[in-house]
Amino acid sequence: MAPRKNQILSTALEIADEFGLDAVTMRAVANRVGITPMALYRHVEDKEALLDGMLELAMSEVPAPPADLGWEARLTELAGGVRDMARRHPAAIGLAFSRPGYTPGVRRLVGAIHEAFADAGVPERHRARLERMVSTFVVGFAVSEVSGRFPHDQAEGLAREFARDLRDLMGVVRAVATED
Structure with missing residues (x-):
């Protein structure tokens, strides 16, 4: 599960780098990673955890x-x-x-x-x-x-x-x- 979470956080950071923080949505990250938005929640608790993970990365x-x-x-x-x-x-x-x-x-x-x-x-x-x-x-x-x-x-x-x-x-x- 850890490699998938790292991929998700890296993808969220890429989206932020390309389009700004407002573009970082659970749906946008899930689409770019190639999973459904609901499947994303198995790896990242919620949007707050996604933002914390981006800062950490x-x-x-x-x-x-x-x-x-x-x-x-x-x-x-x-x-x-x-x-x-x-x-x-x-x-x-x-x-x-x-x-x-x-x-x-x-x-x-x-x-x-x-x-x-x-x-x-x-x-x-x-x-x-x-x-x-x-x-x-x-x-x-x-x-x-x-x-x-x-x-x-x-x-x-x-x-x-x-x-x-x-x-x-x-x-x-x-x-x-x-x-x-």
Whole structure:
């Protein structure tokens, strides 16, 4: 059953990539996979589970940075990985703001961020707050970028802005790490 579920989620992600999230319906996914819509429910509980699975599949494409990198380099690689994934799956990245984010792939990325903060010396009581700040910035920037909010002819400038803003956030992490 797992390979069929993976095929269903991949197909849903393809539909979203091609036509947007509104085109992802149980019927559309079932038709493309070659089964009846009712048969789809044996593999995916409901539309909410389908959307969660799509987010999981997209986030699983973000590579975990090597543990031997410094904390700033790890956070920078994670942020870049999310931006790259957003370019591949522009409709799916928006799910990060509308889904609870409890999938294993999302938890893996959040865990990597918390580990980087621990290595930076951030007290545990501040890590969740900082993770939300960093994640919201990265996902928000990626959503804005792929949705056309930023001018497409300024890709180089956007990359510099993203790097600068991320460095500024690293400064906040360093400040929190040393405030106690």
